[in-house]
Amino acid sequence: MENASLRIAFVVLHTSPLDEPGTKDAGGMNVVIRAQAAELARLGHEVQIVTRRSSPELPAEVALAPGLTVHHLDAGPARLLAKGEHEVLIAPFGEALAAHLVDHPADLLHAEHWYSGLAALPVARSTGVPLVQSYHSIAAPEATPLTEGERPEAPGRLAGEQLLAREADLVVTVSRAERATVLERLGGDPARVRVVEPGVDTEVFRPCTDRERAEGSEWIAHGGLPEVLVAGRLHPLKGFDLAIAAVATIAPERRPSLRIVGAPPPDGDAYVRLLHLAVADAGMLATTSFDGALHRGVLAERLRHATLVLIPSHSETFGLVALEAAASGVPVLARAAGGLREAVLDGETGLLIDSDEPRVWAAEIDALLRDHDRIDRLGRAARASALTRSWRASTEALIAVYRELLAGD
CATH class of the missing domain: 3.40.50.2000 (Glycogen Phosphorylase B;)
Incomplete structure (x- = not known):
């Protein structure tokens, strides 16, 4: 499988990559997912982004580019929810994900944020598909300073993040600092944590003429x-x-x-x-x-x-x-x-x-x-x-991580 095309499913429960960063609960995570997914598709891989339907007007599928499709699954009310309201949707979204993958199979699942990881984990175990987990932010207990991380927006967050650090086949972090947090606070295994730094679009983001x-x-x-x-x-x-x-x-x-x-x-x-x-x-x-x-x-x-x-x-x-x-x-x-x-x-x-x-x-x-x-x-x-930090280089590093995981299965 060293050069074979991969079928990759990004799982994103609480926010859609179609949302503009800086709105709703969309932020840097959305930018990373969409940029890496687009590069993966350009490199010939089959990529799907699986998210929750947050509006009745959203279609079941949105084709963003050749080889790249967003799928909206029904789980909970079809409306925008506060971030903390998604914990009760983990199980229903996981069930919808399992049903979806029957007709849209993947070689690996890449869960983004802890809600997505807990929804995808039982699906990965029942199907034998490897699970890659990314956090993008990691919670800290209420009494700790804000410099340690986000406040848990839902009761099960800290325990959920720790479970995923132990159970996911691989954890991908965006920095060495995040890797250290995964190891020290969540108890992750150093052998199963990799750093893939994000890139930047240096054509869209350019200096003044x-x-x-x-x-x-x-x-x-x-x-x-x-x-x-x-x-x-x-x-x-x-x-x-x-x-x-x-x-x-x-x-x-x-x-x-x-x-x-x-x-x-x-x-x-x-x-x-x-x-x-x-x-x-x-x-x-x-x-x-x-x-x-x-x-x-x-x-x-x-x-x-x-x-x-x-x-x-x-x-x-x-x-x-x-x-x-x-x-x-x-x-x-x-x-x-x-x-x-x-x-x-x-x-x-x-x-x-x-x-x-x-x-x-x-x-x-x-x-x-x-x-x-x-x-x-x-x-x-x-x-x-x-100029040394392109999305192509970031995505090629991610592919190398994927292939390393798949080769070890």
Whole structure:
């Protein structure tokens, strides 16, 4: 099977790869799945993405490209659910998955997130099809700091993640940091955990042209403000409140504009209200924009026109926005947490900040905005680094992992 075409089924219970990242519960995981699935199909493999029907209007199948199809299975109500509501759907979705695979067989199942893994595990055992598990985020107990991971959104999460670390045939993580968490917190077997780093589309995410750069310089010369941007799901784990507080701490005469890109998850309205109130209380209504979730092409445009990108997330298994900013030639200021330590090369493509104090972030932002030569150096190095991280290379590494697993069966 060394060069044979593979039949691969990605199993994604709680979110659809058709959803725009930054909406609903869609985020970096959705980007990784869709990009790797598309590359697998281009390389001649037969790929299906199996997800839950979250709207009655969704068709049973959506062909995204030759060899790549999304399948919507019925499990629970055909409507959008809060993330924590999916735990009760694990068994029904697993039953629907088993029935689906009778007519759409696969050589291996790749479950994304713990809901999907628990649904797929009994199916894999009953059919003899190997199960690959990816987490993309790993929960931490309620009493631990947010820097350790997400809060469990459902009661069975921690136990479920530990079970999958023991029982899945292989665990694929997106960073060395996530691998360490799987081993230390979940009790994973080092022999069955592999790291496959994500890639980035360096054509969609590109630096400004000379003309765009000149227009930006002219804008600032005539009184326009430099812009810092923060993007992701509007969720407390992502630290948007810290971004607002940091910008607010900068002296008003030097304060940049702030662009916030993303939308809340289905249960996230309270946090969004707090963000809007924080902006109002800081007197930043005129210089802050809430853009909502953006199509990838529009996000790329916003990124390349930003002066700096902030990633104040308390925890990230990797941090795709850091790669997308790097590909755009824009330096990143990121929290020194999890996989961000690997996505951002400290002092070379951006800066890592080991603090949750707004004044510390404000000082770094302010200093960089006044050092144009350093911003240019960081941006050029970031672009060069991003050019070494393609989705093709990421997917070829994933295929190698798949073939290693299948060869051992």
